[in-house]
Each structure stands twice: as structure tokens, then as C-alpha cells.
Amino acid sequence: MAYFYALTVFETGNYMNLFYHFGKYILLLKSLFVKPEKVSIYWRETIRQMNEIGIGSLGIVAIISVFIGAVTTVQTAYQLISPLIARSVIGTIVSDSTILELAPTITCLVLAGKIGSSVASELGSMRITEQIDALEIMGVNTPSYLIGPKIIAAVLIIPCLIIIAAFLGIYGGVLAGSLTGILTPEEFSIGARDSFRTLNLILCMVKAVTFAFIITSVSAYQGYFTDGGSLEVGQSSTRAVVFSCILILFADYLLAELLL
Amino acid sequence: MIELRNIAKSFGDKEVLRNISATFEPGKTSLVIGTSGSGKTVLMKCMVGLFEVDSGGVFYNNENFSKMNINERKAIRKEIGMLFQGNALFDSMTVEENVIFPLNMFTDMSEKEKKDRVNFCLERVNLKGANKLYPSEISGGMMKRVGIARAIVQNPKYLFCDEPNSGLDPQTSIVIDKLIQEITQEYNITTFVNTHDMNSVMQIGDYILYMFEGEKHWEGTSKDLMTAKNERLENFIFSSEFLKEARKHYVK
Numbered sequence: 001m002a003y004f005y006a007l008t009v010f011e012t013g014n015y016m017n018l019f020y021h022f023g024k025y026i027l028l029l030k031s032l033f034v035k036p037e038k039v040s041i042y043w044r045e046t047i048r049q050m051n052e053i054g055i056g057s058l059g060i061v062a063i064i065s066v067f068i069g070a071v072t073t074v075q076t077a078y079q080l081i082s083p084l085i086a087r088s089v090i091g092t093i094v095s096d097s098t099i100l101e102l103a104p105t106i107t108c109l110v111l112a113g114k115i116g117s118s119v120a121s122e123l124g125s126m127r128i129t130e131q132i133d134a135l136e137i138m139g140v141n142t143p144s145y146l147i148g149p150k151i152i153a154a155v156l157i158i159p160c161l162i163i164i165a166a167f168l169g170i171y172g173g174v175l176a177g178s179l180t181g182i183l184t185p186e187e188f189s190i191g192a193r194d195s196f197r198t199l200n201l202i203l204c205m206v207k208a209v210t211f212a213f214i215i216t217s218v219s220a221y222q223g224y225f226t227d228g229g230s231l232e233v234g235q236s237s238t239r240a241v242v243f244s245c246i247l248i249l250f251a252d253y254l255l256a257e258l259l260l
Numbered sequence: 261m262i263e264l265r266n267i268a269k270s271f272g273d274k275e276v277l278r279n280i281s282a283t284f285e286p287g288k289t290s291l292v293i294g295t296s297g298s299g300k301t302v303l304m305k306c307m308v309g310l311f312e313v314d315s316g317g318v319f320y321n322n323e324n325f326s327k328m329n330i331n332e333r334k335a336i337r338k339e340i341g342m343l344f345q346g347n348a349l350f351d352s353m354t355v356e357e358n359v360i361f362p363l364n365m366f367t368d369m370s371e372k373e374k375k376d377r378v379n380f381c382l383e384r385v386n387l388k389g390a391n392k393l394y395p396s397e398i399s400g401g402m403m404k405r406v407g408i409a410r411a412i413v414q415n416p417k418y419l420f421c422d423e424p425n426s427g428l429d430p431q432t433s434i435v436i437d438k439l440i441q442e443i444t445q446e447y448n449i450t451t452f453v454n455t456h457d458m459n460s461v462m463q464i465g466d467y468i469l470y471m472f473e474g475e476k477h478w479e480g481t482s483k484d485l486m487t488a489k490n491e492r493l494e495n496f497i498f499s500s501e502f503l504k505e506a507r508k509h510y511v512k
Contacts (some may be wrong), residue, residue: 037365037366038365038366041364041365073411118272118299128316130344130345130346130348130350131350131351133305133310133344133348134342134344134348134350135307136310136337137310137340137342137420138337138338138362138365138366139333139334139335139337139338139366140365165334228420229437255473
């Protein structure tokens with residue numbers, strides 16, 4: 001959808017629209033950096049958001065991670081079946097691809113759907129029911145109060161979710177390997193430890209922080225500037241998920257190029 | 261006191277407000293009336309800074325609000341209370357949390373002082389005991405009253421009400437109108453109300469401004485309204501045969 005949108009923009013020569021939204025997004029981010037009216041309230045809101053984003057997403061992250069790890073093990077074994085290749089290589093491939101790609105990227109794509117739509121629809125609903133106007137009238141800096149805690153919470157808690165996802169992904173691989181008899185947990189462990197590099201973990205965390213920022217800021221932008229009624233809230237929510245996913249994939253490639 | 265000096269506002273090519281000047285005094289309930297699309301809500305949003313005026317200025321006690329920076333505006337906004345057409349209550353918070361929110365955000369009052377102030381405001385709008393209810397659990401009239409309680413909790417100097425009676429039955433409308441009038445007089449607040457409701461106009465209008473297609477078309481008191489010689493205003497106010505008859509009897 002975003003591809004077709006981008007295509008339409010370029011075909012019609014409406015480049016200014018892209019710059020307009022990019023500029024507006026940057027200005028929104030700039031308005032986050034002001035002194036909070038009351039630090040304790042912002043802190044409480046950040047903790048609430050951490051609970052909502054972190055604990056609220058733990059179940060789906062766990063299920064997805066275990067299954068992705070298991071499927072990767074089975075499919076890698078299917079492709080590498082040869083007496084010349086040690087079975088521990090499966091452990092190497094599964095653990096490396098889980099840490100480098102599957103845990104941060106797939107998890108964040110799923111989180112873009114869950115958190116992104118929730119952030120956009122929450123802010124969009126607040127906008128159309130004049131709750132944001134009410135906060136403005138009170139003298140609250142609304143971007144800072146409504147968006148700031150969400151971004152901070154996501155940047156702090158999503159890396160923790162990614163660590164859990166990576167652990168469960170590898171565990172899923174070990175489980176699938178031993179249950180199907182492809183390789184023993186010891187073989188898996190040898191392969192995983194042989195190839196382990198700290199840089200992989202660093203890249204994983206850099207990706208997690210970057211994707212967390214993209215998910216919350218892009219979704220918040222879409223929700224905050226919703227204009228209209230409930231139909232537009234739905235559209236903002238859809239746009240939030242689509243643009244977050246596209247930008248996650250783009251950032252994923254960029255980070256891999258820069259850091260590897 | 262709030263003063264409007266030659267305010268104009270356009271959206272693209274469409275001129276929504278044209279050259280509007282008016283003065284709203286403390287302790288009085290000033291009403292802006294007009295058909296839908298006449299610019300009442302835009303005028304109110306310009307006055308509180310949700311929209312920027314294209315020319316002219318909004319003056320709060322002779323200070324030009326339209327030219328102020330964000331921090332100066334924040335200082336004025338702490339003296340403003342606003343009741344929104346759709347109430348704009350925070351759905352995820354209880355009645356008490358809604359009312360206490362501005363106090364939590366902007367004051368250093370103790371928990372007890374805040375609770376006392378909230379209870380006082382809720383009692384003032386006849387909502388004693390509704391503290392723990394959520395907006396989804398109360399009626400439209402109660403929501404309006406919570407909105408008023410939240411608007412007055414910080415002792416505002418200025419109160420803005422955007423169609424406070426929309427969606428309410430006539431009896432509840434009168435209760436809300438009286439409440440707004442009493443609070444205005446009790447605390448000497450400058451109150452500005454947008455309304456279509458003719459009961460409100462007659463009941464609480466100390467000063468009435470009639471808008472037509474973005475312009476100020478008439479101003480006066482509710483008594484002046486009964487004898488005003490203005491065709492558009494007459495058609496708007498006395499739109500039904502019943503009201504036309506009632507007016508004839510009043511004039512006689």
C-alpha cells in the first residue's frame with residue numbers, strides 16, 4: 001500500500017507532499033523536547049506505557065519467537081542435509097539468524113501492528129473527541145505529554161522484549177531439533193557458541209532501539225494529526241502500521257549495511 | 261475582560277471570520293449565537309489559541325494573546341477553563357481523576373488539599389458521590405457537569421463553553437445554564453458561551469452577539485433582542501410561529 005502511495009506521489013510529481021509530512025514529523029519530534037510540566041506525572045505515564053507495551057506484548061512475542069525458531073531449525077535442516085556438513089551448523093545458522101534478524105525485525109514488525117495501531121488509534125480518538133484540545137487549553141504541552149512517554153517506554157522496553165524473543169527463538173530451535181531428532185541440544189549448543197560474536201548482539205540491540213523509536217514516533221504522528229471522525233481514526237491506524245513496517249525494513253537494511 | 265479587535269480568519273480561500281470586534285466583561289455571561297457554520301466555534305477556538313487569527317487580536321486584560329509566545333500563552337491558559345461541546349472528558353479516568361488532573365499537573369497542593377478542592381467542585385455542580393464513576397457510566401448532563409467542574413477547578417478567570425446544551429433535554433439544559441450563570445457571578449468570571457439554544461439566550465444572556473456568515477451582525481442584551489429590528493436576527497430567533505406570536509404579545 002505504501003509502495004503504491006509512493007508510486008502515486010512520484011508519478012503525479014507531488015514530491016512536496018512527502019517533504020511536507022517529513023517536515024511536520026520532524027517538528028513534532030522537536031516539540032517533544034521541552035521541560036515537562038511535572039516530572040512525576042510524566043514518569044508515571046512512562047511506567048504505565050512500559051507495562052502496556054512490554055507486559056501487554058509478551059504473550060504474542062513469546063509465541064511467535066518459539067515457532068519462528070522451531071521453523072527455522074526444521075527448514076535449515078531440510079536444506080543442509082548432507083553427510084559433509086556437521087549438524088551443529090544448524091545451531092549456528094539458527095542462533096545467528098535469530099539474534100541478527102528474526103528476533104529484532106520479525107518481532108518489531110509484529111509489534112508495529114500491535115503497538116502502532118494502538119498508539120495511532122488512541123491519539124486519533126483523543127484528537128477527534130477534543131481531548132487533545134482540552135489538554136492544550138489547560139496549558140499542557142500535548143506532544144511532550146502524550147507522545148514523549150510512549151517513545152521513552154518503547155525504547156526502554158522493546159529491547160527487553162527482543163532479548164526475550166531471541167532467547168525463546170533459540171530455545172524453540174533447540175526444542176524442534178531434539179523433538180524431531182534433527183540434532184541434539186548439545187550439538188545445537190556447540191554450533192551456537194562457535195559462531196557467537198558480541199557484535200551480533202550489539203546490532204540486535206541497535207536495531208531494537210531504532211525500530212522501537214520508528215514504531216512509536218511514526219504511529220504517534222499518524223494519530224496526533226488525525227482529522228475527521230472515526231473513519232479517519234481507522235485510516236490513521238492503518239497508515240501507522242504500513243509506514244512503520246516499511247520504515248523498519250528500510251532501517252533494517254541500512255543498519256546491516258552500516259554495522260556489518 | 262476579553263476584547264476582540266478586528267479579528268479575521270480564513271481557511272484557504274474561505275473567509276470564516278470577518279472583522280469581528282467585541283468586549284466581554286467579567287461577571288457577565290456573554291453569548292454568541294448564529295446558525296451552524298456562522299463561525300461561532302472558530303471564533304471561540306481563535307480566542308483560546310487553538311486557531312491562529314489572520315489579523316486583529318484577542319486581548320486578555322489588554323494583553324494581546326495573539327502575539328504572545330508559547331510560555332506567555334501557557335500563563336494565560338492556566339486562567340482559562342473550557343467546556344467542550346463533546347465534553348472532552350478523558351475516557352480512561354474516573355470523574356475524580358478528570359477533575360483533579362489540572363491540579364496534579366500544575367499545582368503543588370497536598371493530596372488532601374487536592375481532594376478537598378475536587379470534592380468542593382463536584383458538590384458545586386451537584387455531583388457529590390460520583391467521584392469513582394467513569395465517563396461511560398454517567399449521563400450526558402452529568403458529563404457536562406463534570407466538564408464544568410474540571411473547568412473551574414483551578415479558579416479560572418475566563419470560562420468558555422462550546423454549546424453546553426447540545427444533546428441535553430430542556431430541563432437539564434436549564435440546570436446547566438443556571439449553573440454557568442451562578443458560577444460566573446459567584447467567582448466574577450468572564451464567561452463566553454456558544455449556543456443555538458433560545459432558552460439559554462433568554463435565561464442567561466447578559467450580552468448577546470449574533471453572527472451571520474462570519475460577521476458580527478447584531479449585539480445587545482436579551483431584552484433588546486425582543487424588540488430588535490433586524491430581519492435576519494428575527495428569522496433566527498423567532499423561527500417558529502409560536503415564538504413569533506409570543507414576541508408579539510411581549511412587544512404589546
